[in-house]
Amino acid sequence: MSRTKGEKKAIAKKLLHKYRLVILNEDTFEERVSFKLTRLNVFILVGISAIVLIALTTLLIAFTPLREYIPGYSSTKLKKQAFDLKRKTDSLATVIAINDQQYASIKKVLTGDLKTIEFNKDSIQDKEIEVADITIQPSKEDSLLRATVEAQDKYNLFETATRSADFALFPPVKGMITAGFDSDSKHYAVDVVTEKDEPVKAAADGTVIFASWTADTGHVIIIEHQNDLITAYKHNASLSKQQGDLVKAGEVIAIVGNTGELTTGPHLHFELWNNGYPINPINYIDFK
Known part of the structure; x- marks a missing residue:
């Protein structure tokens, strides 16, 4: 239902009707400040204020670190920081594991705390009997070679000659x-x-x-x-x-x-x- 011409004039008159906003001294009723306003001016002022407030809030969030506090927001900088922290955490975990192994070795050396190793003595004895039953007569050349090798490897910590040559x-x-x-x-x-x-x-x-x-x-x-x-x-x-x-x-x-x-x-x-x-x-x- 369209408004009549008279109704439109009445609405326009209400919007343009002037009001005075007066600030008085409560004790003396002396007028300190007064403003002439219309309803249209108030609507325009409130609308502009809202637009400015929204614009400032948007700029503040978009161009300041405050955006990082918004749930779900993710930036390249934050991802890089998270990656660096994860890498450092992994590195620290590796260092801690190595230190734990080193401390365990030092503890063994200082305290002499060893794990008991069980051997099957019966199987060892059986093997010794079997070897004892075999009679082998080495040649003179073989005996000389064995004596030479034993003299060279008397203080060899490792099984192979290659490894012992690298470490004495x-x-x-x-x-x-x-x-x-x-x-x-x-x-x-x-x-x-x-x-x-x-x-x-x-x-x-x-x-x-x-x-x-x-x-x-x-x-x-x-x-x-x-x-x-x-x-x-x-x-x-x-x-x-x-x-x-x-x-x-x-x-x-x-x-x-x-x-x-x-x-x-x-x-x-x-x-x-x-x-x-x-x-x-x-x-x-x-x-x-």
């Missing part, structure tokens, strides 16, 4: 062995008596993974080498290397001493570990 063990000190390797008493080392203040040398190239003081064994230094080999030097008077240092075979790393509760005189307590298990050092190093 240097005697940390020279002296008399007063206590040998004994797994029954959990003495996984050799005690070498030498002159006090004699230099202790690295048995092979490697990285120092522990260099500190312990109550039982005094100044201790532990070196990690290639082929899962670890050497430990205990009861030192002082240490010349720190954790993380790279050392060469024959390089001085400590001074022979008599530190710690488990010592009765100046000597070097030397341990050799391979794949987390102790092995007898005199089989691979000549301390004389």
Whole structure:
């Protein structure tokens, strides 16, 4: 139903009808500020204010970091930050895993805590009997060759000649062995008596993974080498290397001493570990 001409004039008159907005002093009723307004002016002012407010809010969100707080919003910068954080987390997890393995190895060396390995003694005995029943007479040339090879490989830590050529063990000190390797008493080392203040040398190239003081064994230094080999030097008077240092075979790393509760005189307590298990050092190093 269309409006009549009179109704349109009435609506226009209402929109253009003037009103006065007056601000008075409550006590004196003195007029302070007054505004002449029409309903049309009010509608226009409110509409413009709303448009400006929406525009400012849009600009504020679009060009400031506030947009990152909007749920579901994703930007290239945020994705890159998330990727970098994930990569750093993975790297830290790898470092923690490596450190845990290293700490486990150090703990074994310091405490001598080993897992018991069970062998089938009956099967070993049967094999020995079978071999004993076989009689083989080696030739003179074969005997000479065997003696030569045994002399060359006396201190070979590895099974193949190729690997042993790449890796040799240097005697940390020279002296008399007063206590040998004994797994029954959990003495996984050799005690070498030498002159006090004699230099202790690295048995092979490697990285120092522990260099500190312990109550039982005094100044201790532990070196990690290639082929899962670890050497430990205990009861030192002082240490010349720190954790993380790279050392060469024959390089001085400590001074022979008599530190710690488990010592009765100046000597070097030397341990050799391979794949987390102790092995007898005199089989691979000549301390004389």
